[in-house]
Amino acid sequence: MLPDIEKLFEVQVADREIRKLRDEIAALPKRVAEIEAKLAGHKASLEKARAAMKGDEVSRKKFETNILDQQGKISKYRDQSLAVKTNEQYRALMQEIQFAEQEIRINEDRILELMVNVEAREKDVKIAEAELKVETAAVEKEKAEARERTALDEKQLADWVEKRNASRSGVEANLLAHYERVLKFRGSGLAEVRDQKCMGCRVLLRPQTYNEIKSQTQVMTCESCQRILYFDPASETAADRPNEMGAHKKRARPKSDAAQAWFFRPDFGEDEVLMVYIHSGDTSSRRVYEMNTGRQIGDVLIREGNYRQAFPEDMTDSAIRLNGHWTEAQMEEWGLEVPTSALDLLQADLRAAHRDAARPGKSAHSAQTDTTTSRQR
Numbered sequence: 001m002l003p004d005i006e007k008l009f010e011v012q013v014a015d016r017e018i019r020k021l022r023d024e025i026a027a028l029p030k031r032v033a034e035i036e037a038k039l040a041g042h043k044a045s046l047e048k049a050r051a052a053m054k055g056d057e058v059s060r061k062k063f064e065t066n067i068l069d070q071q072g073k074i075s076k077y078r079d080q081s082l083a084v085k086t087n088e089q090y091r092a093l094m095q096e097i098q099f100a101e102q103e104i105r106i107n108e109d110r111i112l113e114l115m116v117n118v119e120a121r122e123k124d125v126k127i128a129e130a131e132l133k134v135e136t137a138a139v140e141k142e143k144a145e146a147r148e149r150t151a152l153d154e155k156q157l158a159d160w161v162e163k164r165n166a167s168r169s170g171v172e173a174n175l176l177a178h179y180e181r182v183l184k185f186r187g188s189g190l191a192e193v194r195d196q197k198c199m200g201c202r203v204l205l206r207p208q209t210y211n212e213i214k215s216q217t218q219v220m221t222c223e224s225c226q227r228i229l230y231f232d233p234a235s236e237t238a239a240d241r242p243n244e245m246g247a248h249k250k251r252a253r254p255k256s257d258a259a260q261a262w263f264f265r266p267d268f269g270e271d272e273v274l275m276v277y278i279h280s281g282d283t284s285s286r287r288v289y290e291m292n293t294g295r296q297i298g299d300v301l302i303r304e305g306n307y308r309q310a311f312p313e314d315m316t317d318s319a320i321r322l323n324g325h326w327t328e329a330q331m332e333e334w335g336l337e338v339p340t341s342a343l344d345l346l347q348a349d350l351r352a353a354h355r356d357a358a359r360p361g362k363s364a365h366s367a368q369t370d371t372t373t374s375r376q377r
């Protein structure tokens with residue numbers, strides 16, 4: 001392999017790690033904000049409970065003042081009643097006293113109501129305080145963990161940046177610039193050549209280009225996707241010598257009724273993708289991953305029925321069924337990215353499917369035969 005390509009390989013590994021770490025670090029402020037929003041909710045509940053209690057106290061003082069006022073009026077009227085000259089004046093004063101007594105009763109009732117309420121209010125405050133305490137402890141722990149994780153990520157990021165810079169310094173400047181441009185637009189800057197094809201975009205190379213790459217005398221790029229091409233004799237040998245050791249081992253045929261079904265689609269919007277359908281109970285889920293990086297595209301879709309019924313629009317002629325099965329726990333661990341080990345297996349199976357399709361006596365679309373028949377069922 002050319003030394004520049006070898007260095008670019010190292011750059012590519014570092015680039016992938018750096019991107020993963022940067023995404024993780026960038027996600028932290030959002031996570032902390034979510035955690036704090038949860039805490040803010042509990043703080044607000046406590047404030048509300050305390051405010052209600054304070055409001056009751058203010059009301060109670062007001063009612064007590066009202067009672068004192070009315071009592072003052074009553075004693076004033078009683079004094080006046082001793083000096084009145086007419087029955088009419090006396091009756092008027094008695095009415096005022098009655099009215100004041102009624103006001104006192106109303107205020108006393110209100111105070112009683114508040115006193116009955118006090119117990120419930122105090123309980124609300126205690127519950128809110130206890131909840132806030134528990135939540136605060138949990139949030140602090142969660143935040144500390146998030147910060148620790150980020151510190152670790154940042155340390156690793158610094159290490160990878162250093163490694164990448166070291167590898168980059170060994171690559172010729174124009175080539176490095178080209179690599180970075182393609183990486184920016186396509187997610188990867190390098191592509192292997194196998195079976196005369198660019199594995200980045202699956203386009204067949206011209207024989208002359210192919211031979212030049214195989215001779216490994218100079219760096220070549222794919223005319224179609226611009227990725228820098230490299231040739232690995234080890235992987236080509238296996239694919240190129242089907243008749244060595246007897247007949248070329250036939251590719252296992254994916255089971256059409258499997259609970260998990262992987263597909264390759266070269267035309268999912270702008271992208272080449274891997275899709276996996278998982279049938280469980282009455283529903284099927286669909287995940288889509290970018291072919292070269294293994295990164296998940298969009299959200300998981302869940303619909304009723306098996307995947308052929310649930311996602312009929314996906315079952316196009318260009319879809320190629322692949323072999324592959326991972327347990328739910330394994331896939332859970334992947335998170336939002338198919339790991340390189342799984343990606344390699346799926347890509348190898350796709351190459352085998354292409355090879356099978358290209359063999360004499362086989363129809364070009366043999367990989368889809370089971371798709372078509374199943375759809376007609």
Ligand SMILES: [Zn+2]
Binds near residue numbers: 191202203227
């Ligand atoms: Zn290409």
